[in-house]
Amino acid sequence: MLDAPTSLSESRYWECIAACSRCALLCDFCAAACLRDVHAEHMLNCVAIDMDCADACRFAAAAMARDSAQVPAICELCARICESCAAECEKHEADHCQDCAESCQHCAELCRQLIS
Secondary structure (H helix, E strand, C coil), X not given: CCCCCCCHHHCCCHHHHHHHHHHHHHHHHXXXXXXXXXXXXXXXXXXXXXXXXXXXXXXXXXXXXXXXXXXXXXXXXHHHHHHHHHHHHCCXXXXXHHHHHHHHHHHHHHHHHHHC
């Protein structure tokens, strides 16, 4: 029988959990920054997908932290939402959108690697 990890950093999911957590924070920051934009009405789609992505990333990180049997399905969903968020954020020149897109792409890649 395998010993259970004694800390989160020993988890086989650690790298993906960290990427999901970082992505959620950057999505939250991006959404808030978009709402403060002078032309916020043009950023509403970005805000909406940022919020969805942040929630999906937090859900995936929590599932991995507890070693849920649903990790493959949850990470697949997370990867899809991250890819959608990245595509939206890439349309905008703001640094916060570009940072968010990069983080979303990285998170999606790690989620897909995990389930492959």
